[in-house]
Amino acid sequence: MNRLKFTRAELRELGFDALLAVSGYAERDGNVCYLCGHKNAFPYSNAGNIISGLGFSALLVPTESQNPTILVAPLGYQSDVVTGVDQAKTGTNLADELVAAIKESGLESAKIALAGSDIIPVAYLDKVKSTCPSLKIDYQDGLVSNQRMIKSENELRLIRFASKIADKALGLTIDSVKPGMTESEIGTIARRTAMELGADYVVRDRVQSGPEIGRLRWPFASKRKVKKGELVSIDFVGWVNSYGFDILRFACAGRPNKEQKRVVEGAAQATASMSDALRDGTTVESCMISLKEIERQGFHVSPFGHAIGLEIVESPYLLPGGSGDVKKNMVFCVEPDVKLGKYSASIENEIVVTDGKPEILTKLSEDI
Numbered sequence: 001m002n003r004l005k006f007t008r009a010e011l012r013e014l015g016f017d018a019l020l021a022v023s024g025y026a027e028r029d030g031n032v033c034y035l036c037g038h039k040n041a042f043p044y045s046n047a048g049n050i051i052s053g054l055g056f057s058a059l060l061v062p063t064e065s066q067n068p069t070i071l072v073a074p075l076g077y078q079s080d081v082v083t084g085v086d087q088a089k090t091g092t093n094l095a096d097e098l099v100a101a102i103k104e105s106g107l108e109s110a111k112i113a114l115a116g117s118d119i120i121p122v123a124y125l126d127k128v129k130s131t132c133p134s135l136k137i138d139y140q141d142g143l144v145s146n147q148r149m150i151k152s153e154n155e156l157r158l159i160r161f162a163s164k165i166a167d168k169a170l171g172l173t174i175d176s177v178k179p180g181m182t183e184s185e186i187g188t189i190a191r192r193t194a195m196e197l198g199a200d201y202v203v204r205d206r207v208q209s210g211p212e213i214g215r216l217r218w219p220f221a222s223k224r225k226v227k228k229g230e231l232v233s234i235d236f237v238g239w240v241n242s243y244g245f246d247i248l249r250f251a252c253a254g255r256p257n258k259e260q261k262r263v264v265e266g267a268a269q270a271t272a273s274m275s276d277a278l279r280d281g282t283t284v285e286s287c288m289i290s291l292k293e294i295e296r297q298g299f300h301v302s303p304f305g306h307a308i309g310l311e312i313v314e315s316p317y318l319l320p321g322g323s324g325d326v327k328k329n330m331v332f333c334v335e336p337d338v339k340l341g342k343y344s345a346s347i348e349n350e351i352v353v354t355d356g357k358p359e360i361l362t363k364l365s366e367d368i
Contacts, residue, residue, distance in 0.1 A: 003035055003147065004061060004069065004084045010143055011063040011113060018062045018107055020098075020137075021144055022116030025055040026203060030310035031116050031144045032059045032071075037082045039242060042075050053094020053124055058116075059085075060101045070101040095127035108132045113140035145315055149307060151329045155243065156352060159309070159331055162199075162240035163350050163361040166247045169194035170236050171364050177251040179228040183207040186251075187221035190236050199245075202238035203312070209233070209253075214337070214344035229254045231264070231368070235348070237312055244312045246333045248348035252368045259341060261368065266299045267338040267345035268366040274305060274318065274336055275351045275358050280328040284316055287326075291336060300339040308333050308350060328353055331361075 011019055023032035025040045032038050036059055044055030051074075058072040068086035071077060074097070076090045089097040102108060109132075114120075117139040129135065151159065173190040187205035194202050207221040208214070210230040226232055232251040238244070250264050270291055277287035288303040295301050305318030308331055316324040318332065335348035349362040 005065075006147065007035065007061060007143070008063055008065060011061075014113065014140070014143075015111065016063060016113040016138070016140075017110035018060060018105070019113045019115060019140075019143065021059045021061065022114070022120040023057050024116075024119045026201070027312055028116075028119050029057070030148060030314065031119075032057050033242065033310050034144060034148050035059055035061070036069070036071060036084050038071055038073055038077050038085075040073075047121075047123060051092045053121075054092070056094050056120065056124075058094070058098055058101075058120075060098075060105060060107075062105055062107070067105060070105065072097045072101055095124040098124070098128050099131045102128065102132055102135065107135070109134035111136040111138065113138055113143055115141050115144040117141055148309055148314060149316070149330055150327055151309060151331055151352075155309065156329065156331070158241050158243040159245075159350070159352075160361055162243045162245040163247070164363075165194055165197045165199055165240045166236055166238070166245035167362060167364040168197055169199075170234060170247055170249055173234060174249060174251040177226065177232055177253055179226055179230075179253045181226050181253075182223050183209055183212075183221040183226070183232075184223055186226070186232065186234065190234060194236075194238060198240060200239040200242065202236070204235065204237040206235035206237075207232065214339075226253045229257070231256065231260055231343070231345070233345070242310060244308050244310070246308055246312055246348060246350065247362055247364065248335055248346055249364055249366065250345060250347070250368050256368050259343060263299075263338060263340040263343040263345045264347070264366070264368050266294065266297065266340060267336070267347040270294045270299070270301050270336040270338050271334050271347045271349055274303065275332075275334045275349060275360065278326050278330075278332060278334070278351060278353050278358055280326065280353055280355050282326045284318060284322045284324045284326060287318055287334075288320060294338070298340065302337040302339075304336055304346075305332055305334040307331060326353055328355060
């Protein structure tokens, strides 16, 4: 309820009559979930005359609290989980339900802030605009995403627990890696173990081995058999209690050679260097400057990282050209890519920004 109260204050200050927050299935459901707790439990489907907009949801929040907050959730929602929802529309046509909610709230000629402009399909937004031609919609994605950047103590508790689940699952998986196993078999162990430990959902177990490491490819894990002495990269992503985990570690099917050990150690150093620079009051740019020392050791380093929370990839990004202030209680996944000769490696840790050194949530050993 405090989140809705804060949001309404922001709306009044900016001169809006209401907020329309939009979410998508799984990896893009942060806006609505953050404000009221609803998660999309049905995946995306194609648009038709009867069913349209499955996998999406929206929360209409009038600026004045005496007007009802309306959740538009095709096919349904968990009434015992959501909070601050006065009414709900659970039909099978997202655009029609959005129009009905706007009209019932008397907002046909209002000025509405839209959070999730990159999520809602243009066909549904066009339907709203054409049906309510006097409606003024202004893209205000930061109105919710900026709130989500700074985690509360309760959110941090949930994120820490999710990270522990990921550590345990991936640790057991790495211990199981042997020559002759397929990438898919390795990924299955990680996914099954995490679910047994209490994960809500595992969305990716990206397993790559040998010359496949570092490639952007489909499928995430193949039937390729790991050969003796090959490195295995495991990028593991999912949710526990609605909050995400994202971890990347290396295994070796046998004894690693000196160059393999050096590239993985270099990746760990790069991750530690970027992480250490992420402190309250610093900037996104500062963590990338810190990598120059790693490059002087002969590595080629590509900075990368992102915030994490209800969604796996949140703002801000840790990329060249990126900008923004780093603040206490932001949570980042730090994963620069390091190349040395024919080898490529990335070690991914989750960290919490503090006044001093970052709190490293990912405890799993980086040693292969």
